[in-house]
Amino acid sequence: AQKVTQAQTEISVVEKEDVTLDCVYETRDTTYYLFWYKQPPSGELVFLIRRNSFDEQNEISGRYSWNFQKSTSSFNFTITASQVVDSAVYFCALSEETGNQFYFGTGTSLTVIP
Amino acid sequence: GAGVSQSPSNKVTEKGKDVELRCDPISGHTALYWYRQSLGQGLEFLIYFQGNSAPDKSGLPSDRFFAERPEGSVSTLKIQRTERGDSAVYLCASSKQGSTDTQYFGPGTRLTVL
Numbered sequence: 001a002q003k004v005t006q007a008q009t010e011i012s013v014v015e016k017e018d019v020t021l022d023c024v025y026e027t028r029d030t031t032y033y034l035f036w037y038k039q040p041p042s043g044e045l046v047f048l049i050r051r052n053s054f055d056e057q058n059e060i061s062g063r064y065s066w067n068f069q070k071s072t073s074s075f076n077f078t079i080t081a082s083q084v085v086d087s088a089v090y091f092c093a094l095s096e097e098t099g100n101q102f103y104f105g106t107g108t109s110l111t112v113i114p
Numbered sequence: 115g116a117g118v119s120q121s122p123s124n125k126v127t128e129k130g131k132d133v134e135l136r137c138d139p140i141s142g143h144t145a146l147y148w149y150r151q152s153l154g155q156g157l158e159f160l161i162y163f164q165g166n167s168a169p170d171k172s173g174l175p176s177d178r179f180f181a182e183r184p185e186g187s188v189s190t191l192k193i194q195r196t197e198r199g200d201s202a203v204y205l206c207a208s209s210k211q212g213s214t215d216t217q218y219f220g221p222g223t224r225l226t227v228l
Contacts, residue, residue, distance in 0.1 A: 045219040106156040
């Protein structure tokens, strides 16, 4: 079974629209970490956020915000007032306290149309 | 400070030849990962090094793949008798301590097997 599911394969929005990228995870650990990465067309993965399982506060960073809900095992990412530079593939990832691996979702390709 | 570096950035080889890819992690990072990303796909975990511990090689697709990190810093990924299906971007990442820490990625090596 997939540990991290990003059901949205591709999303297109018009510039200035808000967009939410969904991420659902699965784990039996009580301590775990969730991440979001951005992969622009240049290819290099850029770290966006790390959140531990004990901190359910939502986080806002500029136009980016993250909604962590343990009750639904989701860690969704919202971009407000999207810009063309936001066009990229976004990956959600899970790391468990037990084990060695990062589990990446399959990514959501976001296209922001000017 | 310097990020993760990888060399070469591009490698074109003929089927059957051996290749060697190099990764220089961020100074002081004890954990190092190799991933493979085929065109338009997600990240496939290959191998994980943590300090002096035995590496987690569970993701290596075949015995043609071999990775080492002899002095706990630079790592090389070697692919023997390359096949066309090995064509992909090979990404390296490092983290400060272990699998629950943020991974920082290098720019990748694009391998093309003709």
